[in-house]
Amino acid sequence: MHIGIIGGGLMGVTLAYYLAQAGEQVTILEQGASLGGLNGELSFDDGLEVARYQHAILPNDQAVRALCSELHIEKELIMKDAYSGFVHHGKVYALSNISDFLSFPPLSMLDRVRLGRTIMQARRRDWYGLDQIPVQKWLENAGGKTVFSLIWQPLLEAKFDGEYAHIPATYIWAWINRMTSIRRLPQLKGQIGYLRRGHFSLIQALADAFVKQGGTIKYQVRVREIDISGGQLQQVRTPTGAMQFDAVVAAVATPVFAHMIPGADTNYLNQLSQSRYLGLICPVVVLNRPLTTYWTLNLTDPTSPFSTIIETVHPEHDGNYIVYLPKYTSPDNDWMGVPDETIREAWLTHLAQLFPDFREEQIQHFAVSRSRYVEPVYTTHASTRTLGIQTPYRGLFLANTAQVYPELPTSEAAVVHAQAVAQQVRESLGSR
Secondary structure (H helix, E strand, O other): OEEEEEOOOHHHHHHHHHHHHOOOEEEEEOOOOOOOHHHOEEEOOOOOEEEOOOOOEOOOOHHHHHHHHHOOOHHHEEEEEOOEEEEEOOEEEEOOOHHHHHOOOOOOHHHHHHHHHHHHHHHHOOOOHHHHOEHHHHHHHHHOHHHHHHHHHHHHHHHOOOOOOOOEOHHHHHHHHHHHOOEEOOOOEEEEEEEOOOOHHHHHHHHHHHHHOOOEEEOOOOOOEEEOHHHEOOEEEEOOEEEOOOEEEEOOOHHHHHHHOOOOOHHHHHHHHOOEEEEEEEEEEEEOOOOOOOOEEEEOOOOOOOOEEEEEEOOOOOOOEEEEOOEEEOOOOHHHHOOHHHHHHHHHHHHHHHOOOOOHHHEEEEEEEEEEEEEEEOOOOHHHOOOOOEOOOEOEEEOOHHHOOOOOOOHHHHHHHHHHHHHHHHHHOOOO
């Protein structure tokens, strides 16, 4: 059996690795000149390389850590204390341990108790009932309107580009459970990790192992159409010709997949069209001195062009501090077409307002990354609309993070899902 995988991001490459490991003949079709997608890297003129986007690995991300060990790159994993905080009304408040939590000034003691109760409720219950409840309703019921307006509302506004009315409470359930899982009593201290060369080192290690197992990678192959006439996979069409496979797995975002199958049944295309995504604009700034002492700072200011500040020390080049300033937005937001220089001016102006000692002379490098389809957006009752791995067409499969609901679309979720997809594809093809 010859299996084609469209897309060379983390999902596609991990899936290809597992299928090849099981003895399947696999070819990856990547439209770019390199693998990685959201897990790619940026290279500057002086040779400095940084991750395009920051991807955290938590202590309990067992699948990712096991994969790193299997690929012999576990020594590249760096674990650091997870100092975090909030920027509220222009002031930074630490929120890294139980002492910070109990003395968090923006909230009264009663509201701190309510916030703690919200977190405990999220950790103690299952997600099934939350699938039916809008996130605002559940948060207000659990913690009160003051806590919602001061803490949760600004974060939701920033995360979902102001459109969170129909987001299910499962989102905050997943977010709270993931973020609090890194902290342990009594002090609620925790750690967050990342790979020394970013997630691209994982992509590269997977690709090397995949090729060693007999796999093939074809670069700069743009899939124009997947022919599914007669109710089954026929061929993959590209600008340079047609390609034949016994099965194809599209490891791409749902809207991208929908454009690849214009001959699909109207009902299935309508189902695919209901899948929404968040886009991401993320400047990365390399500084010659640290901006803060925090790993992450969440901003509650709705006027800020970015919602979070993520900072790490470059693990291979002393004196370089990498700052990510992400803004999640709708894929068709006007910001997607704004020139890099305009983004630079807007982002750095606000950064200087937050940190008066910041100077542009500290900047060693500045780059802007944009991606239209980064994270799936779910609405209430999403569990009844999750897309299946097997499409209605024999031999054609779909694999992306929109299928990991109610979990967050993290690297851990992608690796776990790739394992499940590999198993289902092989079972559908009758492989043993």
